[in-house]
Amino acid sequence: MKLTDFTRYADAVAHADRDAPWALFDGDRDDLNIAHECITRHAVGDGRAAVRIAHADGRDEVLTFDAIAAGAAQFAHWLDANDVHPGDRIAFMLEPSLPFYVCLFGAMQTGAISVPLFTLFGPDALRLRVDDCKPALLITNREKAPMAREIDGLRVIVADDGLLDEIARYPATYASKTKANDLAVFQYTSGTTRELPEAVKHTHRALVTLMFAALYGTGIRPGDQFFCPSSPAWGHGLWHGTLAPLGLGVSTGTxxxxxxxxxxxxxxxxxxxxxxxxxxTHYRMMRNAGTASDFAFAIEKLSYTGEPIDPATLEFIERTFHVPACSMYGTTEIGVVLVNFPGADDFAVKPGSLGKAVPGQRLRVQAPDGSPSPVGEIGELMLWRRDCWETTKDLAKIDADGYFYHCGRADDVIISAGWTMSAVEIENTMLKHRDVRECAVIGAPDATRGLVVKAFVVSDRLPSPEFVRELQDFTKQRLAAHEFPRIVEFTDELPKTPAGKVHRKVLRDREAAAALASTH
Incomplete structure (x- = not known):
């Protein structure tokens, strides 16, 4: 039997063997290609749906395995003809569409490395990532092309009907040429604590490694009708929303x-x-929309990631979908490591809990002296990797039943509406404004987004609503549309540490106290 034949928690633990996921794929430890496993082997001429795209304008678009496989093969031939070589990076900044999936899988077939980029990046955010990965070419839409062409030395291709017509001249089949350990994807986080983002580099065999987390984090199984509204430019939308279901031949949606x-x-x-x-945040926005009662759902399994869900939204989920919301915890760097086993009838989902470790993973909560924290005490969440305990940079606690609970960030990353953003990156951008003398950025509590970016600004210019909007637009245009301070507070000075650094913890504590006081 294969791992996909089991749904119970006890079976997941019993069959946590490192060899087991390989039985789900055609490739082996020497030869494996993500495009073949996710697309080509499922393209058997039956017109089966691979991706369903719900467009914001109300259109539904269905892309079949057959169509994506043919386009990816043609694009792979086109790359060969344009002197793109194995190991070259192919960046693409596209919304989910036929060109997006053709580029994603076509590049990987040739041995080139796919680099998905968020479509709302501004020039500063795009330049940082281009400077880091140095792509052989960037494929984007007509709207973003002028901005991309401002980057010296970057070859920009517009993904329109002209490109599809051009690649259609090539054969619709392609022999993949990669080893399992060849690099396949450069994945950027949606924000980091570093000034410059660094790509997390994934090999083709990462698809196999992913499967334990996918099987027990989202509960994905053949026969599911799957959907993930997260952008495939980010880790959750790409790996759990796209590659995992397609790798199992499951139709996904976005x-x-x-x-x-x-x-x-x-x-x-x-x-x-x-x-x-x-x-x-997707669940919170569904609750706030007030329209859930207008629809009839067939949901059997639900999972969420990015941040904890508030009790009111958890209650909405139970009332609306009649299944528990199962948290899955991880990062782009380490993958998903804590899950709640959706669909397992022998696993009790505790509201607010991160669940338990993915089979085969070891985690613990660690006290400052390096020893395991007692039950109920907050410590640093640690992951056993490379024969030692590595920090996740998060705080957690564990209960008497072995369930983990998130207790905040151990650094200055802000998670808002599912986006992970860097306080330092936003500060550095705002400090480029001629009227900003000093700036400190934190996450402030928000009923809808969990946290929102709040900026404390020291300026010689008089505060005004116009000045606030100017700062917000200035930041949006240079980073991404979601990376801007939704709240701006002008102040005469910022709290500092003895070393002269901005003391963000003082600001965070002040905001948390104000939020608590407002509820009483």
Whole structure:
């Protein structure tokens, strides 16, 4: 029997063998290609849906395994003809669409490295990533092309009907040429504590490594009708929303364009989606939309990631979908390591809990002296990797039943509406404004997004609503549309540490106290 034949928690633990996921794929430890495993081997001429795209404008688009496989093969031949070689990076900044999947899988077939980039990046954010990965070419839409062409030395291709017509001249089959340990994807986090983002580099065999987390984090199984509204430019949307289901031959779904919760719920209804994995904010926005009662759902399994979900939203999920919301915890760097085993009838989901370790993973909560923290005490969440305990940079606690609970960040990363953003990166951008003398950025509590970016600004210019909007637009245009301070507070000075550094903890504590006081 294969891992996909089991659904119970006890079976997951019993069959946590490192060899077991390999039985799900054609490749082996020497030769493996993600494009073959996710697309080509499932393209058997039956017109089966691979990806359903719910467009914000109300359109539904269905891409078949056959269409993606043919286009990816043609694009791979086109890359060969344009002197793109194995190991070259192919960046693409596209919404989910036929060109997106053709580029993603076509590049990987040739041995080139796919680099998905968020479509709302501004020039500064794009330049940082281009400077880091140095792509042989960037493929984007007509709207973003002028901005991309401002980067010296970057070859920019517009993904339009002209490109599809051009690659259509090439054969619709292609012999993949990669080893399992060849690099396949450069994945950027949506924000880091470093000034310059660094790509997490994944090999083709990462698809196999992913499967334990996918099987027990989203509960994905053959026969599911899957949906993940997270952008495939980020880790959750790419690995758990795209590669994991397609690798099992499961039809997946995604969202294109500006997110709308009512539009998402209509897609869940119309496509009879049985399994959805989303960011915590997607669920909050569905609750706040107030339209859930207008739809009939077929949901059997739900999972979420990015941040904890508040009790009111958890109650909404139970009332609306009649299944528990299962947290899955991880990062782009370490992958998913704590899960709640959706669909397992012998695993009790505790509201607010991160669940238990993915089979085969070891985690613990560690006290400052390096010893395991006692039950109920907050410590640093540690992961056993490379024969030692490595920090996740998060705080957690564990209960008497072995369930983990998230207790905050151990650094200055801000998670807002599922996006991970760097306080330092936003500060550095705002400090480029001629009227900003000093700046400190933190995450402030917010009922909808969990946290929102709040900036404390020291300026000689008089505060005004116009000045606030100017700072917000200035930041959006240079980073990404979601990376800007939703709240700006002007102050005469910032709290500092004895070493003269901005003391963000003082600001965070002040905001937390104000939020608590407002509820009483």
């Amino acid at each position: 969202f294109a364009g500006r997110f709308d919760a009512t539009r998402l719920m209509k897609a869940l209804q119309d496509h009879r989606i049985t399994n959805m994995s989303a960011a915590a």
